[in-house]
Amino acid sequence: AQSVAQPEDQVNVAEGNPLTVKCTYSVSGNPYLFWYVQYPNRGLQFLLKYITGDNLVKGSYGFEAEFNKSQTSFHLKKPSALVSDSALYFCAVRVTNTNAGKSTFGDGTTLTVKP
């Protein structure tokens, strides 16, 4: 079975400071990893993904994430937070085998960036 953990329900940072939203995963096989963002009363929007290759992936709005296979982590980062980054963030995992279609999402982390 595959699972995703986002250990922090809430992350608070000041505008201009770096931010990190944590994600760890558990799968049997090679993972595909994704980050999505959800603004109030909206659907989820794709930020970035790791499929293979470079462990550091860059995505939308200045976000990046680092795949760490030994720690089974895929933390989301941004060097300088904006108030407009405040939202709910989800990490998701799939595996590259016959488990077709089944993505597993974390419970989400609410990011609040204060001016």
Next chain:
Amino acid sequence: NAGVTQTPKFQVLKTGQSMTLQCAQDMNHEYMSWYRQDPGMGLRLIHYSVGAGITDQGEVPNGYNVSRSTTEDFPLRLLSAAPSQTSVYFCASSYSYLMDGEAFFGQGTRLTVV
């Protein structure tokens, strides 16, 4: 580009009523899925489809039916609504069941069962 369109946006049902949540995508995506989002529980997969005529159950399928007669449409049917089905429902699609593509989500249907 419409993307993934869900209707209705809001719905109130009485216990025992049935209804269908509509989902359509115009991106010719093979893979479509339904999730429910509840506070503190993330997104849970209800049903999914890897192509027209093919559907399968996800994590929480009880009380819901789906069908996929066309590539574009993937309706979710609530057979007999229960208060436990009060939730926000999201439809998502991605271009291939091979799973390396990101998902595109609709804007959600907020359902209340009284």
